[in-house]
Amino acid sequence: MILGDQLSRGISSLSDADPKRDIVLLAEVADETRYVPHHPKKIAFIFSAMRHFAAELRAEGFKVDYVTLDDPANTGAFGSELARAVARHGAGSAVVTHPGEWRVLHAMQGWEDEARVPVEIRADERFFCALPQFRQWAEGRRQLRMEFFYREMRRGTGILMDADGEPVGGRWNFDAENRKAVPARLDMPPAFFVSPDAVTKEVLSLVAARFPDNFGTLEGFDYAVTAADARRALAHFIDHALPSFGDYQDAMRQGEDRLFHSVLSPYLNAGLLDPRAVCEAAETAWRQGLAPLNAVEGFIRQILGWREYVRGIYWLKMPDYAHTNRLGAYRSLPGLYWGAPTGMNCLHQCVDQTRRLAHAHHIQRLMVTGNFALLIGARPSEVAEWYLAVYIDAYEWVELPNVHGMVLYADGGYLGSKPYAASGKYIDRMSDYCRNCRYDVKQTVGPRACPFNFLYWNFLIENAPQLRSNQRMAMIYASMERMDEVKRAAIQDQAARFLGELTTEY
Ligand SMILES: Cc1cc2nc3c(=O)[nH]c(=O)nc-3n(C[C@H](O)[C@H](O)[C@H](O)COP(=O)(O)OP(=O)(O)OC[C@H]3O[C@@H](n4cnc5c(N)ncnc54)[C@H](O)[C@@H]3O)c2cc1C
Ligand code: SF4
Known part of the structure; x- marks a missing residue:
């Protein structure tokens, strides 16, 4: 059985596969499409890449059993699809490669009971470090x-x-x-793009019909869906x-x-x-x-x-990492993450790009959407769910440490030595977003003050018990302590009003 993020000809589960003896199973299962509300482009990318991978294996002579999402007999879960396939083909055993998510590994450990055949889970050898x-x-x-x-x-x-x-x-x-x-x-x-072929177009129609309410647009889908086109994308990047x-x-x-x-x-x-x-x-x-x-x-x-x-x-x-919340952050993620209008231009630009492409680059994820979630004290599990849902490259093994560790400091400094908290000054230095914003990045309090500024100081004040002793934050705490009381009170007051209007508290 090959999962949707295992579309490599060299995957360990295929290493000794024999076209004369073995059957390859791929299944588009509903469970995987809904454990978070994925961006439609992410679902379309994975299904189209799966279908192309199946076609390549068939061309090599493999018998491929492919279960589509809209197959009326599809049970919607990996384990039950494996069990059905075992029964259909009278298979004596199953082979699969270690999945990328703890959730799937946990389920996989019950597959032997479900399918009533031995299930061998092989290491995923596609990484440098075992x-x-x-x-x-x-x-x-x-x-x-x-x-x-x-x-x-x-x-x-x-x-x-x-x-x-x-x-x-x-x-x-x-x-x-x-x-x-x-x-x-x-x-x-120049941009690299691949025009959708007939297979991708069919998947785009399926996804449009099945996931009309998910955040994100399918329009302009131009991702590669085969290894050959992905190699062209690599060559394009290297050259340009x-x-x-x-x-x-x-x-x-x-x-x-x-x-x-x-x-x-x-x-x-x-x-x-x-x-x-x-x-x-x-x-x-x-x-x-x-x-x-x-x-x-x-x-x-x-x-x-x-x-x-x-x-x-x-x-x-894992699994404890998913529940970490060292700073005790408890606020809800505001609607602007799901496209509600906002006057903060940096957030508007990054969220809108995410809606269009299901992609944003690292600094946008870290210093704009991530930094804002950190500064407002958004609950880590909700932030993690957002990142997992909206990005085309998001699988929990890579998303979660970036969110809980790098962005939110929820793991208490296991992955990174200090939170990446920053005021609007950083965004102004690294972008032109502030020039097109209704807020003034140079102001810390007042009606036009950039929210990143007062939220930054408010974050430091709120989290002083947890962060003040961190050596790498000593300088910033020293400058906070030099701030006069009136300004500090004004910052806290403005932050409290802003947060009260923006988010709800759990
Ligand atoms: C909050 C947050 C969530 C993230 N979630 C994901 C995710 O779900 N999936 C994901 O692949 N990346 C994630 N990243 C890392 C990074 O943002 C993306 O890998 C990168 O933006 C992908 O775009 P690119 O291919 O153009 O990257 P480039 O900037 O061209 O970098 C090249 C490659 O390096 C790797 N890479 C770069 N940074 C990281 C990183 N911090 N962690 C792991 N790999 C990295 C990626 O494979 C990327 O393709 C996240 C980062 C943050 C801050
Ligand atoms: S002024 Fe503040 S809110 Fe506006 S773009 Fe700059 S950092 Fe973002």
């Missing part, structure tokens, strides 16, 4: 740090290492050269965007949805692209002099470092 290897690395460390994990991965894989076992360019990290704002005049890379990826990695600009980002996460996470091939392609571009080291190292760190690191943490800490 789960036991990560567990071993993490053992005995009170806090984990991505930077140290990443260096181990560089050493272990030899990626961007020289012959003497040293990092190429003499440094592990070139971030000091990155993080520039986008200048007013800069040529943007990688050289400037490092420089503008943290920048945001109104009207430029993707800037120099790769938009490869949907393909990596569904199995259409192999992370090794992606890192190799980037390293080759540097070795051939086609992209600078600050860009290539910055890009590879996201995949060899962050992506592997968050997966390791997820499987190490």
Whole structure:
């Protein structure tokens, strides 16, 4: 059985598959479409990629049993679909690869009873770091740090290492050269797109009919849905965007949805692209002099470092990780996350882009929607559900550590050493959103004050008992303590009124 994010020809469950003996099962099940209200583009992407993958296996000579969502006999769950298929084919055993979500693994452990045949769960080998290897690395460390994990991965894989076992360019990290704002005049890379074929069009109609009320539009669907097109997307990124990826990695600009980002996460996470091939392609571009080291190292760190690191943490800490809430955040997520109008231009732009594309780049997710959720004290489980629902690349193994760990500090600093809280000043420095906003980013209190400003100070005040002793926040707490009482009271008052109107409390 192949799941919707396991669409790799090299997946472990297919490693010894024999077309003469074995049957491959793929099932579009209702349970997976509704455990959160997914963006319609995400559902369409996965179903279309599944259908194309099935067609490729058939072309190779495999007998593929494919159950569509609208098949009247479809029972709507993986376990019962496996049981039906076992009965249909008289299968003596089943093979599956370890899933990406704890929820599915938990269910999978009951499949033997449901299907009444042995079910072998094989390791997912599509990652650089096997789960036991990560567990071993993490053992005995009170806090984990991505930077140290990443260096181990560089050493272990030899990626961007020289012959003497040293990092190429003499440094592990070139971030000091990155993080520039986008200048007013800069040529943007051309967009990569794939026109929907007949299979995708059929899926788009199915999704439109079945999920009319989900947040997000199907219009303009142009994602790749095959491994071949995903490789073209990779080549396009390497040629056009990688050289400037490092420089503008943290920048945001109104009207430029993707800037120099790769938009490869949907393909990596569904199995259409192999992370090794992606890192190799980037390293080759540097070795051939086609992209600078600050860009290539910055890009590879996201995949060899962050992506592997968050997966390791997820499987190490689940299921408890999903219930963490160190700051005791308790407010509801406001309607603006689901498209309700807002005068805060940065949030409007990022949420609207998410509605259109089911994609936003890292800084938009971290420093705009994520930062705002942190500052208003939104309940982590609700924030996590939003991220899981609205992004085309969202699977819990990657989404949850980013939300609970990186953005909300809900895990108390296990993944990152301090919350990424920031005032409007950061957004103003890295984007042009503030120039088009009805609020004034330079004001902290008053009718036109940027809400990120008073919410930022209010966040620090509200969470002082938890954060004041954090070494990395000592400077900011010192400056907060220098603030005069009248200003502090005005900030708290404005924040309380704003939050009272914006959210409800649980
Ligand atoms: C709150 C929050 C939620 C997120 N949820 C997801 C998610 O559900 N799925 C997901 O794939 N990424 C998630 N990310 C990480 C990151 O934002 C996306 O991977 C990235 O924006 C995808 O776009 P891209 O392919 O253009 O990335 P690029 O900027 O081009 O980066 C290249 C690749 O690096 C990997 N990567 C980069 N940052 C991270 C990271 N922090 N964690 C894991 N992988 C990373 C991705 O595979 C990405 O494709 C989240 C980040 C935040 C802050
Ligand atoms: S002024 Fe504040 S709310 Fe408006 S775009 Fe800038 S940061 Fe966002």
